[in-house]
Amino acid sequence: MTRHEWPLFEVFVRAKRGLNHVHVGSLRAADHEMALHHARDLYTRRNEGVSIWVVRSDAVAASDPADKEAFFTPSSDKVYRHPTHYAIPDNVPHI
Amino acid sequence: MAFDDAYHALTDHDDDARWAYGTGFTDPLAGVPGDLPDGVDRAELATYCLMLGDDALILSHRLQQWVTRAPELEDELALANIGLDLLGQARLLLTRAGVSEGWGRDEDDLAMRRDPSGFRNLCLAERADADFAHLVARLFALSTWRLALLDRLTASRDPMLAAIAAKGVKEVTYHRDYAAQWVVRLGDGTPLSHERMLAAVDTLTPQLAELFHSHPTEIGLASVGVAVDPAALEAEFTQVWTHVLQAATLLPPATSLSGGTSRGNFVAAESSPPGGDAVAAEVSGVPAGAEQGSARPWGRAGEHTPALAEILDEMQGVARSVPGGVW
Numbered sequence: 214m215t216r217h218e219w220p221l222f223e224v225f226v227r228a229k230r231g232l233n234h235v236h237v238g239s240l241r242a243a244d245h246e247m248a249l250h251h252a253r254d255l256y257t258r259r260n261e262g263v264s265i266w267v268v269r270s271d272a273v274a275a276s277d278p279a280d281k282e283a284f285f286t287p288s289s290d291k292v293y294r295h296p297t298h299y300a301i302p303d304n305v306p307h308i
Numbered sequence: 309m310a311f312d313d314a315y316h317a318l319t320d321h322d323d324d325a326r327w328a329y330g331t332g333f334t335d336p337l338a339g340v341p342g343d344l345p346d347g348v349d350r351a352e353l354a355t356y357c358l359m360l361g362d363d364a365l366i367l368s369h370r371l372q373q374w375v376t377r378a379p380e381l382e383d384e385l386a387l388a389n390i391g392l393d394l395l396g397q398a399r400l401l402l403t404r405a406g407v408s409e410g411w412g413r414d415e416d417d418l419a420m421r422r423d424p425s426g427f428r429n430l431c432l433a434e435r436a437d438a439d440f441a442h443l444v445a446r447l448f449a450l451s452t453w454r455l456a457l458l459d460r461l462t463a464s465r466d467p468m469l470a471a472i473a474a475k476g477v478k479e480v481t482y483h484r485d486y487a488a489q490w491v492v493r494l495g496d497g498t499p500l501s502h503e504r505m506l507a508a509v510d511t512l513t514p515q516l517a518e519l520f521h522s523h524p525t526e527i528g529l530a531s532v533g534v535a536v537d538p539a540a541l542e543a544e545f546t547q548v549w550t551h552v553l554q555a556a557t558l559l560p561p562a563t564s565l566s567g568g569t570s571r572g573n574f575v576a577a578e579s580s581p582p583g584g585d586a587v588a589a590e591v592s593g594v595p596a597g598a599e600q601g602s603a604r605p606w607g608r609a610g611e612h613t614p615a616l617a618e619i620l621d622e623m624q625g626v627a628r629s630v631p632g633g634v635w
Contacts, residue, residue, distance in 0.1 A: 247489070250489065251383075251386065254386040254389050258389060
């Protein structure tokens with residue numbers, strides 16, 4: 214009997230309200246419903262999350278490492294795009 | 309800057325910043341009074357706590373035995389998580405049993421230094437699983453039953469039992485969901501998975517009568533508002549069990565259920581001869597489960613299958629070989 218391998222899913226967990234979902238890893242599952250269950254069991258066992266997203270890995274379009282220069286280097290000297298000249302109050306979290 | 313550390317922003321707990329995630333744990337039993345409720349027999353309450361604690365402890369051990377044997381890594385961790393949840397419930401319940409009996413025994417004494425005849429778990433909790441289908445069928449039955457029980461136990465007059473139950477309800481809700489999803493997935497899957505899931509359910513069905521066979525301790529404590537009489541759980545159990553088995557195509561749809569099938573009518577089936585008149589017995593006014601003496605061996609009374617001794621040989625092995633050892 215041939216063994217069919219489950220597809221790969223990427224897992225994103227939001228640690229608490231107000232933060233964004235963060236990629237935490239991947240897993241295998243037969244479908245989205247099972248992937249959510251597995252994500253809960255693999256990636257939130259230590260109280261990490263309040264929300265989980267899963268997405269089929271083959272549905273993710275990724276930038277090509279060969280395009281790195283054209284994609285990312287031009288922004289490295291545009292200091293005026295950063296709000297670093299403002300004073301940030303100490304009690305403002307998650308900037 | 310205050311937010312140089314990317315992880316720091318992810319936690320509210322400044323005193324525990326070395327952990328990126330997973331701080332903010334709480335003790336669900338904090339502030340719960342440990343006094344025994346008035347007018348309740350200590351020994352009876354201890355026995356009842358042992359019953360529920362032993363169910364969790366023995367099933368937890370069976371689940372742990374699946375670690376390294378599960379069909380997929382992800383499910384192995386899921387089973388281990390469920391086993392750990394149950395082990396946590398067992399610890400709280402055995403501790404409560406020790407306090408209640410008042411002989412100074414703690415959770416370790418009760419888990420590791422008791423003979424099979426002292427265990428009060430349901431025999432269903434100790435049975436070995438022939439395959440993954442048997443495991444999920446058994447886990448589905450036991451968690452459906454336990455959820456119905458814990459849900460009612462949150463109203464117990466014993467504040468500690470009520471708090472333990474409230475913690476357990478959330479855990480067992482997930483256990484039931486996990487198991488039910490697998491029952492449906494395998495039952496409504498390929499011809500081979502359907503056949504094996506059906507075989508598992510057919511093996512399990514005659515063993516379910518034990519779930520609703522009330523022990524005098526359960527009846528007595530239920531009458532004073534401390535415990536739950538398991539006979540009262542049968543209606544909810546049957547509804548959930550039937551619903552999931554229908555979704556799994558292991559039972560005919562609801563419209564034709566009245567045709568009678570032993571798989572949806574486990575209590576009557578258990579007390580009837582094979583292929584017998586489960587429906588006829590109900591029609592004739594004999595209540596389901598009337599022949600309660602047929603639930604043998606009766607785990608609640610300390611009667612067990614040989615499987616329990618095998619489990620304890622493994623589980624208690626270290627404690628027996630190193631008496632009093634701690635680490």
